[in-house]
Amino acid sequence: MAEVTDKVPVPQLEDYLRAQVVPRFGDLVRTAEQRAAAAQRELDDLRAAAGTMAWEVAGAAPLVRYINIADGVMAVAEQPAAAPFMTVSQSDADWARFTAGMGGLLGGDPGRPLGRARIERMRALKGAVRFVLTGLPEASTWTCTLYFGPEPRPAEPQTTITIGADVVAKIQARQLEPQVAFMQGQLKIMGDAGFAMQLGMALFM
DSSP states (O other): OOOOOOOOOOHHHHHHIIIIIIIHHHHHHHHHHHHHHHHHHHHHHTTTTTEEEEEESSSOOOOOEEEETTTTTEESSSSSOOOOOOOEEEHHHHHHHHIIIITTTOOOOOOOOOOOOHHHHHTTTTEEEEEEOOOOGGOOOOOEEESSSSSOOOOOOOEEEEHHHHHHHHHHHHSSHHHHHTTTEEEEEEHHHHHHHHHHHHOOO
């Protein structure tokens, strides 16, 4: 009895090229167009960003500098171009720790740039939050307080967030979401948890 074999027919050259090769090229073009459109939206958002942040270092000789953002340019000045939407405040000891190598750890997420949309979300915040970073070399900690809005500063921030340096690194690398870190106990919140949620949406959404 003869063995029956089913042979797959070999497609014609033109049919194969039209059905397989040409669509792949089209997919590459569409993907590149989507990336270009996303990059253009990010660029437009950065160029439209406008606002002022204040950065102050307390100590024997307190110092304040302003970061003015407008027309796609960020500049450091002794005077603000507008009322600061956020003020970063830390002691001279914590400033020394920050400049000794923490700038990369807390230098901002390039995937979440400080464009117009993010500044507007931060501008809507009213209150103060203290960050306490643990797990640094020699078991040291680092503290920084952020103030939002023009209201008088409270004697103490309404919210304190304590987080390990290794957890911050994972969040920056997009390996861990802040909400998951909180639910797992890797990020601890004391005080107004609602304000912490608003801050998280402004910084990470």
